Amino acid sequence: MFDFDEIASLKPFALDREAKESLFLRALGDLTAFHRQRCGDYRRIVDGLGFDASRVRDVLDFPFIPAGLFKMRDLSSVDRSLVIKTVTSSGTTGQAASRIFLDRNTAASQTKALVRIVSDFIGNKRLPMLIVDSRDVLKNRASFSARGAGILGFSMLGRDVTYILDERMDLDFNATESFLERHAGEDILLFGFTFMIWEYLYKALRRAGKWLPIERGVMIHGGGWKKLQSEAVSPDAFKDALRDVCGLRRVYNYYGTAEQTGSIFMECCEGRLHCSVFSDIAIRDHRDFSPCQVGTSGLIEMISLLPRSYPGHVILTEDLGRLTGIDDCPCGRLGKTFSVEGRIPRAETRGCSDTYEKRHA
Amino acid sequence: MVISNLEKYKNCFVEAFALADGAQAESLKYQSIQEWDSVGHMALMALLEDNFGILLDTDDIIDFASYEAGKEILRKYDVAM
Numbered sequence: 001m002f003d004f005d006e007i008a009s010l011k012p013f014a015l016d017r018e019a020k021e022s023l024f025l026r027a028l029g030d031l032t033a034f035h036r037q038r039c040g041d042y043r044r045i046v047d048g049l050g051f052d053a054s055r056v057r058d059v060l061d062f063p064f065i066p067a068g069l070f071k072m073r074d075l076s077s078v079d080r081s082l083v084i085k086t087v088t089s090s091g092t093t094g095q096a097a098s099r100i101f102l103d104r105n106t107a108a109s110q111t112k113a114l115v116r117i118v119s120d121f122i123g124n125k126r127l128p129m130l131i132v133d134s135r136d137v138l139k140n141r142a143s144f145s146a147r148g149a150g151i152l153g154f155s156m157l158g159r160d161v162t163y164i165l166d167e168r169m170d171l172d173f174n175a176t177e178s179f180l181e182r183h184a185g186e187d188i189l190l191f192g193f194t195f196m197i198w199e200y201l202y203k204a205l206r207r208a209g210k211w212l213p214i215e216r217g218v219m220i221h222g223g224g225w226k227k228l229q230s231e232a233v234s235p236d237a238f239k240d241a242l243r244d245v246c247g248l249r250r251v252y253n254y255y256g257t258a259e260q261t262g263s264i265f266m267e268c269c270e271g272r273l274h275c276s277v278f279s280d281i282a283i284r285d286h287r288d289f290s291p292c293q294v295g296t297s298g299l300i301e302m303i304s305l306l307p308r309s310y311p312g313h314v315i316l317t318e319d320l321g322r323l324t325g326i327d328d329c330p331c332g333r334l335g336k337t338f339s340v341e342g343r344i345p346r347a348e349t350r351g352c353s354d355t356y357e358k359r360h361a
Numbered sequence: 362m363v364i365s366n367l368e369k370y371k372n373c374f375v376e377a378f379a380l381a382d383g384a385q386a387e388s389l390k391y392q393s394i395q396e397w398d399s400v401g402h403m404a405l406m407a408l409l410e411d412n413f414g415i416l417l418d419t420d421d422i423i424d425f426a427s428y429e430a431g432k433e434i435l436r437k438y439d440v441a442m
Contacts, residue, residue: 085398104391104392107392108423115419138400141395141398141400152400156403156422156423159416161407
């Protein structure tokens with residue numbers, strides 16, 4: 001098995017196409033064999049697909065499993081006694097949720113990868129941090145929603161971590177303002193899910209006619225645009241709106257799922273989502289699953305080197321996207337870049353920020 | 362009364378994980394008890410930072426995998442025990 005710590009010690013966006021392919025061929029070979037040996041359901045799937053490890057020539061030759069499968073089966077590659085945390089994906093009411101089983105190693109790798117990736121954007125110093133959510137998300141410590149897992153992972157990057165929504169999702173003006181007074185003149189990190197930021201920070205400030213001095217803030221947000229699209233809010237409009245209510249200029253989106261927590265894809269200043277040394281992306285034609293070239297839209301296959309306790313290293317999502325380039329982003333980061341274009345019709349609504357149903361009208 | 366750094370260090374564990382006494386802390390590892398999970402971990406980090414007046418790097422927060430490992434890490438911040 002490849003050495004994860006070795007990979008974690010690399011610069012997260014420094015491998016070119018050739019170096020990355022040779023690393024991923026080896027690592028995915030290890031992971032596929034490992035999970036095939038330890039997870040019966042996974043073995044039946046890859047064997048049923050006629051997968052033959054000796055014939056792998058390309059990263060795209062590894063078998064993918066559909067993300068939806070984690071809703072139907074409990075897929076695990078470790079003994080139940082070693083599972084320290086179960087992460088459930090966001091399924092809205094009436095929809096099934098994925099269940100992802102984490103052991104100590106996988107959980108630790110997730111944290112490490114997340115910190116490496118995000119530090120490349122915001123630096124190594126832990127900044128005073130605001131979380132645009134309620135502390136209540138973390139109530140049940142053994143079983144997190146993907147939202148809780150995301151918050152907790154990101155909170156390692158901050159200090160004086162302050163939650164600014166109360167349990168009813170109302171903006172706590174006092175807590176926010178006294179935080180900003182405490183850290184006047186400092187850089188500030190903000191984290192939240194896209195929809196929550198829009199609904200409970202932006203709209204609350206708008207309604208109250210208040211302006212917050214967060215010009216020195218860096219905001220990281222993710223979890224899906226679908227709810228905002230229904231309100232016709234584009235990514236640019238989102239950024240403009242935040243600049244209006246609190247002077248924020250540095251706003252980064254990220255793309256990730258509960259099935260591959262940790263190895264997230266960060267959007268750079270050029271607006272491209274980046275694969276890191278921990279992850280890769282392929283785009284497949286939705287009719288025959290053949291690989292799409294740069295610029296052609298198709299289903300997003302997500303690849304991560306993190307999953308050891310469950311067979312989630314190669315997953316076909318229900319999201320549509322397209323590759324925007326390889327090793328050629330003007331921001332200087334190497335690796336594949338891509339954009340997300342939405343969800344295939346008829347797929348369920350999911351995503352951390354899209355599944356919070358407002359209970360109090 | 363002056364309390365030693367070691368005692369202060371131990372007390373952080375006692376407080377973060379609601380331990381009965383400090384002796385219990387010495388054998389602890391990350392995830393070895395229910396209380397020392399990722400939520401408890403950040404609570405412990407915050408207590409250590411407050412009590413010693415330091416700011417830990419993210420890498421050190423990740424590497425802080427046990428009571429013993431933490432002592433080594435704090436040494437880097439000039440907290441001798």
